[in-house]
Amino acid sequence: MELSGVEAIQARISEIQRRFGIEGPVPGTAVGFQRALDAELKKNDGATPPQTTGVGATAKTDAAKMTPTEASTQLSGASNETTRFIQEAAAKYGLDSRLVAAVAEAESSGNQSEVSDVGAVGVMQLMPDTAAALGVNPYDEKQNIEGGAHYLKQMLDTFGGDMKKAIAAYNAGPQAVKDYDGVPPYAETQNYVNKVLDLYR
Numbered sequence: 001m002e003l004s005g006v007e008a009i010q011a012r013i014s015e016i017q018r019r020f021g022i023e024g025p026v027p028g029t030a031v032g033f034q035r036a037l038d039a040e041l042k043k044n045d046g047a048t049p050p051q052t053t054g055v056g057a058t059a060k061t062d063a064a065k066m067t068p069t070e071a072s073t074q075l076s077g078a079s080n081e082t083t084r085f086i087q088e089a090a091a092k093y094g095l096d097s098r099l100v101a102a103v104a105e106a107e108s109s110g111n112q113s114e115v116s117d118v119g120a121v122g123v124m125q126l127m128p129d130t131a132a133a134l135g136v137n138p139y140d141e142k143q144n145i146e147g148g149a150h151y152l153k154q155m156l157d158t159f160g161g162d163m164k165k166a167i168a169a170y171n172a173g174p175q176a177v178k179d180y181d182g183v184p185p186y187a188e189t190q191n192y193v194n195k196v197l198d199l200y201r
Contacts, residue, residue, distance in 0.1 A: 082110050082123060085142045089149035095156075099163075100149050102199035103170060106192060107148075112141040124148025167196045 090097035107125035108114035122144035131138035136147035159165035168183040171192040176184045
């Protein structure tokens with residue numbers, strides 16, 4: 001088989017994925033087919049998306065000692081330093097710290113060492129390309145959280161403050177939200193939006 005033909009097909013698949021807001025490698029390239037298939041099956045059966053897994057509830061015991069604002073931004077797997085970074089990033093971008101904390105909880109349970117099957121990194125599960133566009137190092141916890149808050153602010157601005165659309169765009173990409181004029185009909189994204197909103201309220 002001619003290799004240039006395969007590369008052309010992979011490039012076309014990547015282009016289609018970008019148009020529909022699907023991030024990740026083309027099956028058969030950077031990840032194995034079985035891994036990509038497993039990830040898609042989890043998405044389509046409504047299971048919890050891989051990036052929402054994280055560590056246990058290690059920081060909840062300190063919640064009773066915190067102010068209401070601190071307690072509402074405390075994450076199940078996050079340190080007090082992570083919570084402080086979230087509050088600082090939220091203030092920097094004019095966001096409600098509870099919303100940033102809800103996204104962080106849904107993405108990684110506040111776990112900076114979390115890396116998804118598609119390569120999203122850290123507390124806010126930034127894709128390397130997104131982090132580069134935001135000018136942050138996704139492997140640095142503070143920069144990861146700042147980048148995620150900045151991106152969330154961009155999505156809120158893009159969608160006129162519509163929180164549901166902004167949260168969906170954070171997960172599925174802004175183009176998918178534009179294409180469907182709302183939350184895309186992907187089980188993963190719909191579950192994600194509901195989870196973030198539940199955590200936020």
